[in-house]
Amino acid sequence: MPNPTAAMLVIGDEILSGRTRDANMHFLAKALTGHGIELCECRVVRDDQNSIVAAVRALSEGFDHLFTSGGIGPTHDDITADAIAAAFGVPIDIRDDARAVLKAFYDGRGVEATPERLRMARIPEGATLIDNPISAAPGFSLNNVHVMAGVPAIFEAMVASVLPTITGGTPLLSQSLRVDLPEATIAGPLAGLAERFPDLSIGSYPFNMNGAFGANIVIRGHDGARLSAAMIELAGLFPGATG
Amino acid sequence: MPNPTAAMLVIGDEILSGRTRDANMHFLAKALTGHGIELCECRVVRDDQNSIVAAVRALSEGFDHLFTSGGIGPTHDDITADAIAAAFGVPIDIRDDARAVLKAFYDGRGVEATPERLRMARIPEGATLIDNPISAAPGFSLNNVHVMAGVPAIFEAMVASVLPTITGGTPLLSQSLRVDLPEATIAGPLAGLAERFPDLSIGSYPFNMNGAFGANIVIRGHDGARLSAAMIELAGLFPGATG
Numbered sequence: 499m500p501n502p503t504a505a506m507l508v509i510g511d512e513i514l515s516g517r518t519r520d521a522n523m524h525f526l527a528k529a530l531t532g533h534g535i536e537l538c539e540c541r542v543v544r545d546d547q548n549s550i551v552a553a554v555r556a557l558s559e560g561f562d563h564l565f566t567s568g569g570i571g572p573t574h575d576d577i578t579a580d581a582i583a584a585a586f587g588v589p590i591d592i593r594d595d596a597r598a599v600l601k602a603f604y605d606g607r608g609v610e611a612t613p614e615r616l617r618m619a620r621i622p623e624g625a626t627l628i629d630n631p632i633s634a635a636p637g638f639s640l641n642n643v644h645v646m647a648g649v650p651a652i653f654e655a656m657v658a659s660v661l662p663t664i665t666g667g668t669p670l671l672s673q674s675l676r677v678d679l680p681e682a683t684i685a686g687p688l689a690g691l692a693e694r695f696p697d698l699s700i701g702s703y704p705f706n707m708n709g710a711f712g713a714n715i716v717i718r719g720h721d722g723a724r725l726s727a728a729m730i731e732l733a734g735l736f737p738g739a740t741g
Numbered sequence: 742m743p744n745p746t747a748a749m750l751v752i753g754d755e756i757l758s759g760r761t762r763d764a765n766m767h768f769l770a771k772a773l774t775g776h777g778i779e780l781c782e783c784r785v786v787r788d789d790q791n792s793i794v795a796a797v798r799a800l801s802e803g804f805d806h807l808f809t810s811g812g813i814g815p816t817h818d819d820i821t822a823d824a825i826a827a828a829f830g831v832p833i834d835i836r837d838d839a840r841a842v843l844k845a846f847y848d849g850r851g852v853e854a855t856p857e858r859l860r861m862a863r864i865p866e867g868a869t870l871i872d873n874p875i876s877a878a879p880g881f882s883l884n885n886v887h888v889m890a891g892v893p894a895i896f897e898a899m900v901a902s903v904l905p906t907i908t909g910g911t912p913l914l915s916q917s918l919r920v921d922l923p924e925a926t927i928a929g930p931l932a933g934l935a936e937r938f939p940d941l942s943i944g945s946y947p948f949n950m951n952g953a954f955g956a957n958i959v960i961r962g963h964d965g966a967r968l969s970a971a972m973i974e975l976a977g978l979f980p981g982a983t984g
Contacts, residue, residue: 511942511944511961512944512946512959513766513767513770513783514770514780514781514782514783515770515774515780515913515915515961516767516769516770516771516772516773516774516780517915517946517959518946519767520766520767523756523763523785524756524759524762524763526759527756527757527758527759528759529759530759531758531759537757537758537759538757538786538787538792539757539784539785539786539787539792540756540757540783540784540785541782541783541784541785542766542782542783542784543781543782544781544782545944549781549782571924571945571947572924572925572928573924573927573928573931573932573945573956574928574931574932574935574943575935575943575944575945609923612925612926612929613929614925614926614928614929615925617925617928618925632949633949633954649947649948649949651949670758672758672760680852681814681815681816682815682855682857682858682860682861683855683857684816685815685816685817685857685860686855686856686857688816688817689816689817692817692818699754700817700818701754701755701788701818702814702816702818703755703760703761704814704892705892706875706876706892706894711876713816716755716760718754718758
């Protein structure tokens, strides 16, 4: 059975304006790869209901799982929860379970549960809460969509909460070899190798170090024996030029 | 007239597997904002022809410009140029102008222009070359799509080549204010401010510093006078809590 597939949706004007550099995509990519889930596409859209709804529908239909990041705080520009509800045509309101989580957190700190704070308890009907050990306001999973905060520390904690609840696949194995030759020199032999191992993914990532061109060759696959066989052939292709 | 819009497409399995952290999106976002072009959406897809073609068609139709990054090297996994040609239904082959650029570069270094190297001279019919001052292999613009390398130093040089050829708009101005209050406390007054300035974009970006919650409020817009008026009101909303 092939591994489950996934997509990611990052929601935030601040990424697209260049104010903030997204960090969650790289974190999620590594976490999913380790869990045997294949991340196939990522999108970044603005804090705009129509854009979010369209992306949520396309990506939740196209892949086994969709992970979102951003837009679930208390301010007027946090519209992700409402957009997810709209995408699936379900009602959304302050939910008792989410309110209880927030109230317990605020009570413990002597802080009032104002209407603005309770806005973060707006959860679409039918969703399951995702634990937020840092600032309490929960994420949620609705159907195959997992909705998480944009602040990296909270996003990472939520991924840690939700990932064990998702059935993973065979972890993707990878091995790499550095070749100190220009990419154009290795391209021919490498294409031959890729043809002989169609079940593996063979990538070439060029670099330039102190003026010398080279490439890191990365072979990925689910079968360790095949991976080793391909690595042995790869090393034989460029004798004396591997590091 | 509203500012031109843009999208970005990052092509590369290595980003989605978590092997490499993309750097080009953040660079392009800042460059476009400075040039008065509004980056509205980014996508990351795999080295897969169907995925690239579908994204190129959707994003080049949906926005004034599309910028792509990755997949134009000499190896078998570099399929961007062919996918762009397929997306627009135009022929692609080694082109004399691109071959001349590569040959001059290789001749100057005493390197042979092998078939693998000349693969980087495959350019769709009707495209304009984008200069690559680092390793010669050109990018290209076809219709409203600007195709560039994934290696950050080359990507950045290509953006510098292509951006002056594109008509920009009014640069987006932004001002920000740090408020040392939890986001939930400022949410109400901030929503009121956003209603009074519907022509501006007002974003709230929470942070947690040494256990204390705060938020950076960023106001963006094209009219400096309106921006200043909103900033004065903003500062008055939270006296004594701004940094």
